[in-house]
Every structure is written in structure tokens, then in C-alpha cells.
Amino acid sequence: MSSITADGQATHAHTSGEFGVGEFISTYVFSRDHKVIGLQFLFSTLLWFLIGGLLAIGIRWQLAWPWSDMPVIGPMLFSAEGGQISPEFYTMLFTMHATVMTFLVIIPILAGAFGNYLIPLMIGADDMAFPTLNMLSYWVMWPAFFFFGGSFFVAGNGASSGWTSYPPLSSVTEAAPGSGLAQTMWLIALTCVGISSMMGSVNYMTTIIQMRAPGMTMMRLPMTIWGMFITALLQAFALPVLTAAGFMQLADRMFGTGFFVPEGLIVNNSEMAAGGGQPLLWQHLFWFYSHPAVYIMILPAMGMVSDILSCFARKPLFGYKPMVYAISGIAGLGFIVWGHHMFVSGMNPGLGMTFMVATMMIALPSAVKTFNWLGTIYGGKIQFTTPMLFALSFVLMFVIGGLSGIFMAATPVDIFIHDTYFIVAHFHYVLFGGTAMAVFGAIYFWFPKMFGRMMNEPLGKIHFLLTFLFMNGTFFTMHILGAVGFPRRLADPYHYETFRHLLPMNQFMTICAILMVASQIFFIVNFFYSIFFGPKAGRNPWHANGLEWQAPSPPGHGNFDFQPIVYRGPYEYGSPEVDEDYYPQTQPPNERGDTDEPATMVNH
Amino acid sequence: MGRFWSLLFLSVPILGVAIFVWSALGLYPLQGHWFPELVVADDSIDHLFYVILWMTGFVFIGTGLAMFWFLWKYDDKKYTGPVWYSHGSHLLEIIWSVIPAVVILFLAIYQMDAWAGARMRRPMLENGQPKPPIARVTGRQFEWKIQYPGEDKQFDTPDDLYTTNELHVPRDEEVVLEITSEDVLHSFFLPNFREKQDVVPGMKQFVWFKPVKDGKYDIVCAELCGWGHYKMKGQITVESPSDYRAWLKKAYDEQELSEYSLAEAE
DSSP states (O other): OEEEOTTSOEEEOOOGGGOOHHHHIIIIISOOOHHHHHHHHHHHHHHHHHHHHHHHHHHHHHHHSTTOOOTTHHHHHOGGGTSOOOHHHHHHHHHHHHHIIIIIIIHIIIIIIIIHHHHHHHHTOSSOSOHHHHHHHHHTHHHHHHHHHHTTTSTTSSOOSTTTTOTTTTTOGGGOGGGTHHHHHHHHHHHHHHHHHHHHHHHHHHHHHHOOOTTOOGGGSOHHHHHHHHHHHHHHHHHHHHHHHHHHHHHHHHSOOOSSOOTTOEETTEEOOOOOOOHHHHHHHHHHHHHHHHHHTTHHHHHHHHHHHHHHHTSOOSOHHHHHHHHHHHHHHHTTOGGGGOTTTTOOHHHHHHHHHHHHHHHHHHHHHHHHHHHHHTTSOBOOOHHHHHHHHHHHHHHHHHHHHHHHHSHHHHHHHTTBHHHHHHHHIIIIIIIIHHHHHHHHHHHHHHHSBOOOHHHHHHHHHHHHHHHHHHHHHHHHHHHHTOBTTOSOGGGSGGGGGGHHHHHHHHHHHHHHHHHHHHHHHHHHHHHHHSOBOOSOTTOOOSGGGGSOSSOOTTSOSSOOOOOSOTTOTTOTTSSSSOOOTTSOTTOOOBTTBOTTOOOO | OHHHHHHHHHHHHHHHHHHHHHHHHTOTTOTTOSOOOOOBSOOHHHHHHHHHHHHHHHHHHHHHHHHHHHHHHTBTTTOOSOOOOOOOOHHHHHHHHHHHHHHHHHHHHHTHHHHHHHHTOOOBOTTSSBOOOSEEEEEETTEEEEEEOTTTTOTTSTTOEEEESEEEEETTSOEEEEEEESSSOEEEEEGGGTEEEEEOBTOOEEEEEOBOSOEEEEEEEOSOOSTTGGGOOEEEEEEOHHHHHHHHHHHHHHHHHHHHHHHHHO
């Protein structure tokens, strides 16, 4: 069997006999197949997810038992201090936890892993529009892995000016121990991540606009694809600003420019070279990207959740068009609200008021989405599968994260809760309770397509239950800490009388956090066991409508063994036109097809 | 299992509300797990927090209960009725767009006055001039340098009083402070005063409040400023105007004495 890929190169399926080292490398390592690249992203980001989680445990350890010896790993890491976390190491921990989770896990797992894997399959294309660019977008991540990872080992032990990297702390080398080589490596790694995202986003936009199967109009796209499409637009328009800002900070550090360094700075009792810059400029540039990035980290998850909810409620998605408009609305507003990270930064208070109104408006499309999800499960036939449980918990956790956002959007309240654990609670509810739960759901949902085998349901449900319980134990209590004014990023908050009595609650949270990370063992075991020994899945194990479920599991090179033609939207569950409770997009009207042998199948 | 999962999701709004109520009432073992004692005259921030808490709490409970009910009722294993084959409802979309829009708009306008009071309406003197700061607070790694202008009310003159991490303010007066930084970003955070402002090198900013209760309270640094960020702790003392003036005089005399002895030693 041979097929023509998108870049016009004929490829041939090989039998195992003629499969040499060169073939192995071009098929599985430097592959231009979107599915292989998607899986490469998936495995890399899951590994970093684990590292990021362990960094979080380090943070939690210090907050629960400050300055006490860390059992087992403490002596290995900090033998000089007898197993204690030093304040320098603590600042590095939270800096790298956030950096890893944002830039190496959430953004690449959504766009890189699921975007790559699902976009061509769900729109009925044989590959991405630019397969070589796609391959590069993965391999450019490796310098980022290297530089972020390497910054752990250079003098000063990792970048330690926060993932927001505010100057002058980040741009004046004398200001912090990790502000030397580690910070420079951090900036280079950030640039690499940016290049990778940019290559991906150009590719996704082109693919979604140009390569849809016949009949696949924009308004028949699954919400996952809409999420990916809007995300790609956000990346393309916002990223150049961050990249420019990164270069400016790099220039400040290495070539003595003064974009972000003000005049008359005295650090460590020595006067710095005259700058004449403005620290707030960095914050504006950084958040001009990083606020849209917040939506880059949630919109694809919203899309995937919409698909999963509709599939397991066996009912059409409620309000498809309003959902599309809401995603676009969130993205549009996302460009004019970056200032809400800066209400107490010293920005003009009048400007703060403008940003406040725009920020409040984001609650509107978010509410529309939530109510439509509830409308989707109303009156359905809900199947409580593992992906469905994760998708449902996404909705509930997103409600919490969304509502707590209103507190900090209110400028006067933000004066009090800014930089406290209220904020930490808010974004963990959106990013862990929201996105990470959606990612787990998506893995359980699309795993049969990726590996051709099913994951174990009982293990998946145990994984869900434990993660859900311990996540809420860890993050819900943070709201209460925030109400006391408990600040972020303090190595020893109990130094202050105001916060001394909060130690027991922090210990409770730490125990929950450790158990939450430990619960992931169920996922890891399930994942690897199922890859090799799970029951065979077949093309469409969930009886879903999307195009990807009409392709073989796993799809071969070129994806489809027939030319998919699309007749309807992806959410026709429970349609009165057919006897089954689903109606695949490729099934011609009023003509029944066997899903394992699609009616439209054309043999090559 | 559908019943079990529905109840699990129901537990989120129930436990969530319970934890908030429990801490707000300060019941065992969560005493003190709510706002620190308010010691300024202006309670608009706390008030606004409660307004938003009631509104969001209502939505949270509502969506949580709705979700529970749908999961309970439409469980595939229990529910035998037909699927509601619907692609949405125009009317519902309008209802749940317009109502949140009105509420949000109300909230946006409602809070503007509190923000203006905290950040735009600086206290005035009787002659219409902005009230001068009673002290200048400068953040540096890792301490708060505090400078009082002295008798002549001018900063950087010989009669200035300098302290470190120790700020005294008079009770029942509008206090204005000038805050800045000499090295990196810090944030001047007074939890009991509901006041927080990042200090930026090269920028002079003002904060104001009217303390109404005597006592010693924490000054917290709330913006990452380096490895010693956690120990950048100051103390603000609220006392009667007469005690305040007595402290100023005593501290100034001590400073003179130490400068005198320093000069003598040289």
C-alpha cells in the first residue's frame, strides 16, 4: 500500500523485514507524520508534568514543615544544609514549577500533542499543511528542554525571579543568586518555546482553513478544532510581543541596554549602570502575551470537554454557535485585559478601571459556555465513563475558577488579595481543575485512537476519584488562606504574626498534594499497561460521530483508508433520523453504514 | 455507579460552602482563618468582597445543584425516557447572556467609587493642596527604610528621622505615605489595612488610609524581591497622636545621640 502525503512525497508501508535503522529514525524520531509528532509531544510533556509535580511537592514541603529536613530526597539534593530547603532553592522551586507547567506542559500538551494528533484526523485531512515545519516545531522544543533543565544545574541553581521574570530582579545579575547564567538560559529556552508555538500555530491555521474534507464547513467543525483554531490565532498575534520582550531583557542582561532598568538603581549597596528604562514596561509586554496565553491554556481544553460531554450524554451539544461565539469572544477580550495583572503594580489607576470593566466582561462568554455545557447534559443518557467524569469535573472546577476570577477582577478587592493564595487558588482551579482534568479526560477518550487499545476503566475511575478529592483538598483551602492575606512566594510565611496560625491548614494541603501526585501512579500504570495489553479498541469504541473515529485505530500514514465526505455536524447524537443513538459525520443521509467498515470506504 | 458520581459532584458545592461559612464564622478549628482584623476607617474592600461572595456563591450553588440533579436524573442506567434531541434554545441563550451582563455591569460600576477612594482621591489640605506624606517608605533588599521629614516637613534635610522596619502612624488621622524602592520591585502590603501597592524603583507613589485602632501590625513584602523576600518584614504601630509625637521626639533624640557619639568616636 502506498499513499501520497501532504508534502507530495510518496511513502510506502514496510514489512518488518526491511525495516532498518534509517527507517526507524525517519518513522519514529524525525518523523513528519502529525500523529507521531503529536505522540512525541504527549510523551515529552507528560514527563515534564511529572517533574513539575515533584517541584510542587518541594514547595508544599517547605510550606508545611519549614526548614525541616526533607526525608529521602533532602540529603541527596541539599547535603550541605543537612537536607533542608534553602530560601534560594525555594524561590527556584516555585519559579521552575510555574515555568515547567506553563511552557513545557500545558501549552505544548494542548497545542502540540492534541492539536497535532487531532486536527488532521478531525477535519478529514491526511496530514498537516506543512509536515516539515511541524517536525521542526517539536525539535525546537529540545533546546528549550535542555536550557530549562540545564538551568537547574548551573551556579545559583535555576532561574529564581518567578515565572513572570519581573525586572529589575531578573535583569540585574547582582539582584538574585539565580539571576546569573540560569536566567539567561531561561530566556533562551522561552524563546525556543515561542518559536515552536509559532511554527505550530501557522501550521494549524493553514491546515484548518485549507485542508478540511469535502463537506466540512467551518460550522461543522468539532469544538476541539474551534478551540485549537482560535488558540492558533492568539499565539500568532500575541507571541511576537513576548519574544521581543525576551530579547529586550536578554539585551539588558548581556549588552548593557536599559529597557527595563531605571536610573539610579542601588543593588547590594553598589550603584548600577544608568538605565533610564521602566520596569513596568516588561510587565505590560509580558502580560500582553501571557494573558492571551491563559486562554491558550484553556480554550482547547474547553473544546475537548465539549466533545466528550456531548458524546457521553448521547445528545447534541447545546448551543453550538453560541459556543463558537463565546470562544471567539473570550479570545477577543483576552487581548484587552492584560492590565488586570497589574492593578497594584503602579500602573495609572484610571487605566486600571478600564481593564477592570473589560475583565468583568469575560465572565459573560464564560457563563454562556458553562450554561451550554449544563444544557448539553440535561435530558441526555449520561454514561459515567472515565473521560466523562473528567469532563464533568472540568465544568465544575471551571465554575469555581471562573467565579473566583470575579473577586480579583474587582480592582478594590484585588488590592487586598493580589499576590495572595486567593490568586494561587484561582489559577490552579482553572489550570489544574480545568485544563489538566480536561487533558486527562482527553487522554482516556482518544487513547483508543492513538494506540488502538482501550484503557482500563476501573483503574481510570480510581485515578479520577483520588485526583478529584486530593485536588480539591489542596486547592480549595487556598481560598481561605487568601482571605487571610497569606502571600505567595514566601519561603517562610510564619515569620509574620498575621499568618503564624495557618500552619496546620498548610500541612493538610501538603498531605493532600503529596497524595494527589501519588495517585498519578494509577494513571501511569494504566497508561503503559494499556498500550501493550489493553483490549483492542476497533475504529469507534465510544460510538462517536467525529471523523477521527472513522479512521483505523491507530490510523496509518495518511490517516484515512477512504475519502471522508462530511454530511453534518459532529454532535448528531440521539438523532431521530437513525436507529442508533449516533450519526457519524461521514454517513450519507438515511443510509446506514457499519462503523467498522464505513460505507464510503474506497480501497486504494 | 451513576448515583455515587452524582453525589461526589454534589459534595463540591456543599463542602465548598461549608468551608467558607466555617472560616468566616471562625469556628473550631478554623479560628482566624478569615480576614485579619480591619483597623482602618474605610471598610469598602471588605464590603465589596462580601457582595461578590454572595453573588458568586449563589451562582456556584445553583450550577452545582443543577449539575447534580441532571447527573442524578439522566443517568443512562436509570433513566428510561427518550433523549431530548435539541441543538439549543435561542431564548435561553439570550436569558443567560443578558442576566449575567446586567449583574456584571452593576458590579463594575458599583466598585468604581471604592477604587477611586483608594487610588485617585488623595486626601486634601484645607487650602486645596494634596496632603503631604508623613513619611517616606523605601523598599530595599530586604528591609523597609523609613524616613520622617522632621519639624520642617521637608524630606532630605538635616532634621529628618531615619528608622528601619519601624513605622509609626497617628490614629484617627488621614495618613499619607510616599513609597518607593531603590533596587528591585517590592510590594508594600498591610493586611490589616487592606492596603497593597507595589513599589517600583524610579517611581514615587502615594498611599493613604485612616487608622482607627491602636496596635502593632505587620508590614509584609508581597512582591518577589530575591532570596530573602520572606524575611522582609516591618512593623506598623498605630497610636494616639500624642503618643505618636512623643515617639517621634524620642526617636529623633536617640538618633542625635548616636550621631553625636559616632562623631565623637571618630
